[in-house]
Amino acid sequence: MSQSTHVPHPDLPPPSASTGVIGWLRANLFSSPLNSALTLLGLYLIWLLLPPALNWLLFKADWSGSDRSACHGEGACWVFIKVRLDQFLYGFFPAEERWRIQLSWLLAVVGAAPLFMKRNPLRMPSALFMLFAYPLIAYGLYTGPLFGLPLVETSQWGGLMLTLTIAVVGIAGSLPGGILLALGRRSKMPIIRSVCVVIIEFWRGVPLITVLFMSSVMLPLFLPEGMNFDKLLRALIGVVLFESAYIAEVVRGGLQAIPKGQYEAADALGLNYPKAMGLIILPQALKLVIPGIVNTMIALFKDTSLVIIIGLYDLLNSIQAAAVDPNWLGFATEGYVFAALMYWVFCFSMSRYSQALERRLHTGHKR
């Protein structure tokens, strides 16, 4: 019996995925008759739409000037946006106090920057600053008296500044609120569970516009005489409660997806409920539902414009208001395009950030 020695097959590099541009085109755009037809149709549509769009937006647009006489009417007249930009950004915030808003934005960018970078020693301080110090600083800057600055009433807040304020407060408030409601809804204690179910189902069942309307018009009727607090604050509370209900259901979905074994392992190690939740269950559940949470937050960001119902002028509403100014009649399109661009930039950034976060938190292979 002769013994054959086995020579292991050498590891080969994988075949190169594409053979140049032609190969890529053939594989992705012209792989079948249907695919080819769709590709050609797509190209035709681009040829049809793109040049006029670019002409209107850029090449034939008016950029310089300070009133409507600068607009020639062939393309967009961005002069309208330029002239009204301050109002779009800061609402009716007094011009000489606008540095306070700019400073708050600068602080946010600088303060949060380490959170968006790769692992670095400043992450923790930055997170603590943004969580605890920043809200107080921003509050002080916006309202004034806390830092000995002149008072600016919330009725003067507006534009992008108001949009961001409502969105950030809504997001920052509804995340912990939603998590608590979700945990409560899964509690073994019937009273806590029922209370959470009622809160969630109530707030999820009413439209946001109704919530805002109630907070502004109805709530004062129920409050005792003389006790009347800020309209914006009431709206913010309404938004936070409303969004908490949505976040709660998203988070609950994540909690349900965590295998029972994780709870059991945490219990078996002697971790009590808060530790098991905070160290084991929530980190995993929240990671699972990042897409859902960001989805809710993007929706919230755009829904902030509903505050028009209670007479607040956020970004969209102040653009709309400017567009009916007799001096600038007929430039609403430019206004809406600008609004769309602003909303898109913020929402797209949130989306990208969430994707980066998911990638960073990904550990090992999924099975």
Add this chain to the structure above:
Amino acid sequence: MTASAVTPGITDKVMIEMKGVHKWYGQFHVLKDINLTVQQGERIVLCGPSGSGKSTTIRCINRLEEHQQGQIIVDGTELTSNVKHIEAIRREVGMVFQHFNLFPHLTVLENCVLAPIWVRKMPRREAEALGMKYLERVKIPDQAKKYPGQLSGGQQQRVAIARSLCMQPKIMLFDEPTSALDPEMVKEVLDTMVSLAEDGMTMLCVTHEMGFAKQVANRVIFMDRGEIIEQNDPQTFFNHPQNERTKLFLSQIISNH
């Protein structure tokens, strides 16, 4: 019918005592009058057909399941609904699961140090030294920085054992620790368990690895339909089973292996 030979390493101290324990899932009577005394240093193997209540029995010991009648006393503390007592017992009782149940969002070392830091309040540095010690013990210190998802089943189960040992428990419970493993990985996990037994750990293992039972157990318990049918030293248990159901079960196990 208990083990007659006095096996070295076993002391008089009673670690677990179950007295007349009954449990129901709804209408289903899953544990029927379980009486079991485990002394310090004993290595007990629990076997029986699927659904006979083996898992439920050991899960009652650390209160992953609640018994409705009878008494369970672990290391001198009775299990009641007193949360402080339950947490105290869980600190002293380690458990290894069929599906490992490692925490996938934490590295191997973080899995190990989590409970010592948060439950035992051990300084991180000390906990990490301890974690590395037990990872060496289960022979995978080089995987400390990896995530569980990057390890093989056998490695994951050894991490799970190390994670339990980091709490320096007095009792270890194993619930079919090798059932979810590919055959070539069963041995590495069993070897770890054998070495643990040799160190005198009090162990209660649900397993169908009869080789393991013969090698390390000082008592084998057979359960069927929620009852303890027979218990004996491995020699007697395997060679001279008393009960018909035990005989049937053993014949099935042997024909399968």
